[in-house]
Amino acid sequence: xxxSFRHFMLKEIHEQPETAALWVARHLPEPTEGxxxxxxxxxxxxxxxxxxxxxxxGTSRHAALVGxxxxxxxxxxxxxxxxxxxxxxxxxxxxxxxxxxGVTQSxxxxxxLAALAMEQERRRLVADPAFAPRLLGIxxxxxxxLARMVPHILDIGAGIEVGVAATKTFLGQLxxxxxLALALAERRGGASGPGGPRQLRDLVSQLRQLPAxxxxxxxxxxxxxxxxxxxxxxxxDVIFLGRGINYPIALEGALKLKEISYIxxxxxxxxxxxxxxxxxxxxxVPVVSIAMPGTxxxxxxxxxxxxxxxxxxxxxxxxxGPDTGLFDVLLPVPEVDELLSPLLTVIPMQLLxxxxxxxxxxxxxxxxNLAKSVTVE
Ligand code: M6R
Numbered sequence: 001x002x003x004s005f006r007h008f009m010l011k012e013i014h015e016q017p018e019t020a021a022l023w024v025a026r027h028l029p030e031p032t033e034g035x036x037x038x039x040x041x042x043x044x045x046x047x048x049x050x051x052x053x054x055x056x057x058g059t060s061r062h063a064a065l066v067g068x069x070x071x072x073x074x075x076x077x078x079x080x081x082x083x084x085x086x087x088x089x090x091x092x093x094x095x096x097x098x099x100x101x102g103v104t105q106s107x108x109x110x111x112x113l114a115a116l117a118m119e120q121e122r123r124r125l126v127a128d129p130a131f132a133p134r135l136l137g138i139x140x141x142x143x144x145x146l147a148r149m150v151p152h153i154l155d156i157g158a159g160i161e162v163g164v165a166a167t168k169t170f171l172g173q174l175x176x177x178x179x180l181a182l183a184l185a186e187r188r189g190g191a192s193g194p195g196g197p198r199q200l201r202d203l204v205s206q207l208r209q210l211p212a213x214x215x216x217x218x219x220x221x222x223x224x225x226x227x228x229x230x231x232x233x234x235x236x237d238v239i240f241l242g243r244g245i246n247y248p249i250a251l252e253g254a255l256k257l258k259e260i261s262y263i264x265x266x267x268x269x270x271x272x273x274x275x276x277x278x279x280x281x282x283x284x285v286p287v288v289s290i291a292m293p294g295t296x297x298x299x300x301x302x303x304x305x306x307x308x309x310x311x312x313x314x315x316x317x318x319x320x321g322p323d324t325g326l327f328d329v330l331l332p333v334p335e336v337d338e339l340l341s342p343l344l345t346v347i348p349m350q351l352l353x354x355x356x357x358x359x360x361x362x363x364x365x366x367x368x369n370l371a372k373s374v375t376v377e
Contacts, residue, residue: 009163067177107144294338
């Protein structure tokens, strides 16, 4: 039931601190217990691993893009992400010692299942063991078709999600990738890879704070976004900008807004603006800029400045600080290690979309033309 919430989506957004707390309890053992991350992984999945490829659709694909960033930057493993629907009909040439990950919260998405089955089959036909299938599924439904198809599952354990818009399961998928990337970085001798042991320990100790951070963030942005929603009453287009590990969050912000509010929205890597999309901007097109301190912070701020110079209304998802004045509206997010920032920046994205759609009086939990599981091609 929805308890006191108006919609399941809002209830599920509010359940995210609990999703994170359960994940921390399950996967981050006390510092004395040896391993940094408790994740039972079959050595057959990672020994001698040279590549990872991830197949997914929609929001699950956005989680996969964050996952790819982590697998490359923390664990040093070359990783590609595919739309499952594209992979099916144009798979890349087979690569050696490759782990294929299917990400689907429902475990029933037809394109993702078919792409995985096709990959498994074409690898089975090769005699050379270097090409043997290594398959892993990430899902919220350990009893689903996906779980019957692949031998290894990471269960995100977020509890049933009723709203068509994925929220707590997205956070759960992100956390599954944090766990996987940290575990692989650790097993592959993180010291020599990009994620040295000190960095891994720091990330793990910041991850322990996540449930408390989310608790505050959800409560705070619920109010802020509700108060902002009326500003979007007549809005027809919104641009979401992010870079680096927050680029997938810009894509996710745009998808959330599209699917429940029916407002046209696009997510872009901020540096691409000047290659076309900037022509769209004027005072009627709000720009949401995710600007978190780290490798691309200055670049993102200067991209935001360019948007502002075209009279766009600028909404910043950024920490409070000297740059706050740049934004017409600030949705403040506490500063954490850049690699962890997507776990926080996604919250204002979800709540902004939710409140805009609710303000428009739309059926948030059952948006038109959409189903919770897309079981047809
Ligand atoms: O069950 P899946 O994770 O495989 O679903 C994939 C997409 O259909 C899904 O993420 C869709 O984009 C959501 N409605 C997004 O909120």
